Amino acid sequence: MRNRSAGFFFAAVTLLAQSVPRTSDGKPDLQGIWMSRNAAGFDVTEIAEGHEIPYLPEALEREQKGPRVDPIAHCAMPGVPRITYMPFPFQILQRPGYVVFMYEYMHDQRIVRTTPRDHLDGIDLWLGDSVGHWEGDTLVIDVTNLRPETWLDSARHTHSEALHVVERYTRTAPDTINYEATIEDPKTYSKPWKISMPLHRITEPGFELREQECSEGDNGRAIHPPYRPAPKS
């Protein structure tokens, strides 16, 4: 299955390269509101190559003895790549030198520079430190400095502070971005592994992100879904 989808992927990319809309600085235009459509938020192995994670045995043991409450239940940010497959829309905005992600989930944001810059030294962040660059028509984002407390999904797939994620965003159709991430963590996994999934554009006319808040202890509801007025038909 992997070989077949790779074939389709490359064909789609080749066809699209001629026609992908571009921003003023010649980059593929990834802008719009996007959302994943899968159950990776429950279990990331759904979108993992081979549908399994190559754990080091000692890491798996650590995980099974570790905390049992999903950090997002206390309103911690979900980390990368989980933020991308939370079941909420997010918006990409592109400006020369930047790709900006605005997630509806807990109003998270990532400001990704696409000019070279060393990773920050000495601070860990919930959504990590992202440095981006373009490889042809693919946006590649290198993410380090990820806080070790996050889970990759609600099934408690964990990692250490050595986590390193490389994301790849490629438009494959007018309303589709192919999202891939290579996940490596020498303290947790015996080798790097990959996830991949499509991101679908929200095409509903007039759709806008709305505010979502996470408020620990507020009547026991950690996450307030945003109220979205009914769309005009």
Place this chain on the structure above:
Amino acid sequence: MGIRSQVAILIASASLFLAALPVLAHHSFAAEYDGTKPIKVTGTVTKFDMTNPHSWVYLDVKDADGKVANWGFETASPNALFRRGFKKDFLKPGNMVTIEGFLAKDGSHTGNAQKLLMPDGNTIVLGTEVNPG
């Protein structure tokens, strides 16, 4: 509550000028801490949480009778610390440090840290109360 005087702490005056901009006013510390009750304690770091909205450093502090109490000191947010040159591994469990700050009003072993004297002699301004602009 044993309060021990320790060696004088150098004022890191450069930090005062760097800090002349508004930062997160998470809430009013005047509600939680007593500005008339400065304290200075020396102890061994047991834990350091570099986290938002405020980082916390915990120390085992021995009082005059040799009894050990664990103190918690509230310091600045990770981004504010980072911009002052602070790195996440500066405060490791086992380090001996001296902290100057203000006592919590609720009588617990809690303080709002203003300055940290590091094992290598450097002083870092930890205070959350940098000047609003």
Place this chain on the structure above:
Amino acid sequence: MRPLILSVAMTAVLALPLAAQVRPPDAGFPSGPKIDPAKARAYNPPKTADGHPDLEGIWQPRSGGAAYSILPHPAGFFLGAGSESGIVEGGELPYQPWAAERIKYLTQHMELDPTGHCHYEGIPHAMYFAFQIFQTPKQIAVLHENMHAYRIIYMDGTHPKDYLAWMGDSRGHWEGNTLVVDVANNNDKSVFDMAGHFHSDALHVVERFTLVDADTMSYEATLEDPKVFTKPAKLGFPLKRAPKDYELIESGCFEGERDQAHLPEGVATLPEGHYKK
């Protein structure tokens, strides 16, 4: 006492830029560095491809201690430097008579301050702290460092119905070189500052952003709230462009909040009347 000296020294450092009375291009506003109105009116800013002033960049507000109080207030421990003028035109807010009791109650119950619970600051409160603007013809995104908040100023469309938000809903348009933003759909939970200055869900804010020189933008906000005010109020302060290599760094809040546990109910910040001049 060393802490007193520290506080006085900090106040002295801050008093220097506040010494000059400040007037933005079109009306006086009290705080921050001096803006020469004639120069501001003459300034022709760089424009984006669609012909409007380029507001992009990271901006550091000179908001004069507004997070503590938007009105004039003295310095105090843990409140930073004071502000002789505050950021409100005229130095007072046109509250209806009943509001005084509510304000007093809120200053005696700091444990209720929503920013202490890591809630969004709302508009204009979120504008007292550093933010980054990204600008496209249809949308202007404002990303704040605090609480990793953001809002999108839509240059089209209308305010949604049946929707309240901490950060409201923003719709913008250009009037010459000024970006005018209409902020509605505000909930009644965000606050203007920690000094008890509250509003209702009828709050309607109109902001005006104007570049006055290469590194300075004038920010003004008119606040209307017929449920709490007798008439509109206006506030403003300058925004200064951040240094070239400055970056916003992720700054959440919920994940490590530990102060609420030390705030018993009914905690006052300071003696009654502290926030008044």
